[in-house]
Amino acid sequence: AQSVAQPEDQVNxxxxxxxxxxCTYSVSGNPYLFWYVQYPNRGLQFLLxxxxxxxxxxxxxxxxxxxxxxxxxxxxxxxxxxxxxxxxYFCAVRDPYxxxxxxxxxxxxxxxxxx
Amino acid sequence: xxxxxxxxxHLITATGQRVTLRCSPRSGDLSVYWxxxxxxxxxxxxxxxxxxxxxxxxxxxxxxxxxxxxxLHSELNLxxxxxxxxxxYFCASSPTIxxxxxxxxxxxxxxx
Numbered sequence: 001a002q003s004v005a006q007p008e009d010q011v012n013x014x015x016x017x018x019x020x021x022x023c024t025y026s027v028s029g030n031p032y033l034f035w036y037v038q039y040p041n042r043g044l045q046f047l048l049x050x051x052x053x054x055x056x057x058x059x060x061x062x063x064x065x066x067x068x069x070x071x072x073x074x075x076x077x078x079x080x081x082x083x084x085x086x087x088x089y090f091c092a093v094r095d096p097y098x099x100x101x102x103x104x105x106x107x108x109x110x111x112x113x114x115x
Numbered sequence: 116x117x118x119x120x121x122x123x124x125h126l127i128t129a130t131g132q133r134v135t136l137r138c139s140p141r142s143g144d145l146s147v148y149w150x151x152x153x154x155x156x157x158x159x160x161x162x163x164x165x166x167x168x169x170x171x172x173x174x175x176x177x178x179x180x181x182x183x184x185x186x187l188h189s190e191l192n193l194x195x196x197x198x199x200x201x202x203x204y205f206c207a208s209s210p211t212i213x214x215x216x217x218x219x220x221x222x223x224x225x226x227x
Contacts, residue, residue, distance in 0.1 A: 034215065043117065043205055043218035044158075090158060094213050102148075102171040103216060107157045 002027040002095040006106035013081045013113050021076040021109045023065075023091030033074040034092040034103065035065055044090060050074060061085070081113045118142065119219035121206050127225045133194040136222045140187055140208030146170070147189040148209075148216060149181055153202040164189055165212055196226045 003026045013019045025031055032051050036044040048059025055067045065076045076089060091106040118141035128134055140147050149161040151174075160173035164183035175181075178196075183189040193200060203223050207216035 032213065036218075043119075043220045044207075045117070046215050046217060049215055096213065102160055102163055102173060103213065105150075105158045105160070 002104050004093040004104050004106040006109045008109050010110045015113050015115050019078050019081045021089050023074045025093040027095035032094040035076050036090045038088040083113045086113045117217040119208050121219035121222050125223045132196050136191040136204050138189045138206030144208035144210050146209045148207040149191050150205040151202045198226050201226045
C-alpha cells in the first residue's frame with residue numbers, strides 16, 4: 001500500500017536562509033509525487049510534481065524538489081526563504097500501478113520563516 | 116484562483132442536521148475529489164468521482180454521501196451531523212484520474 005510521511009510537524013527558518021521540508025514515501029512501483037502549499041484560510045495550491053525524468057523538479061514561487069529513489073524521498077527546497085513562504089506544506093504520492101486511483105497526502109509540515 | 120468553486124463558504128448548523136456542500140470542477144476536469152481537514156486530523160481523503168461514477172473511497176462515514184452529476188458538478192451530503200464533523204471540506208478536480216489535483220477554497224462547517 002502506498003504511504004507518505006512528513007517527519008517534521010514544524011520547520012523554522014530565518015529569512016534569507018535555505019529551507020528544506022522533508023518527505024518520504026512508500027509505493028510498490030515508480031511514484032508520482034506532489035507538493036502542495038496551504039496558506040491560512042485558503043485551499044491547497046499545487047507547487048510541483050515529479051512523474052519521470054530529471055530528479056530535480058522546479059515549481060512555483062522558487063521552490064524545487066529532489067526525487068531520490070534510493071532514499072525514497074522527495075524533499076522540498078528553496079535556496080532563500082521569504083517570510084511570505086510561511087504556510088502549511090503537504091507532500092502527496094500516487095502509485096500509478098495501483099488499482100486505487102487516489103493520491104495520499106502527508107500530515108503536513110508547518111513552515112515558519114522569521115524576519 | 117484554481118478554477119474550482121465551492122459553495123457555501125461557511126456553514127453553521129446544529130447537531131442532527133443535514134447539509135449539502137457543492138463543488139464545481141475546473142472546466143474540462145472529469146474527476147472530483149472530496150477531502151476533510153480538521154485541526155488534529157490533517158487532510159483526510161473522503162471520496163472520488165470520475166465522469167459521474169464513484170472511483171475511490173477513503174475514510175468516509177456512512178452518514179456522508181456524495182455524487183457527481185452529468186454536468187460534472189458534485190455534491191457532498193452530510194447527515195446526522197455531530198460536533199466532530201466540524202471541519203474544512205475541500206473539493207479538488209483533475210482532468211483524469213491521478214493527475215494533479217486543483218483545490219477549491221473549501222467550505223468551513225461548524226456544527227453547534
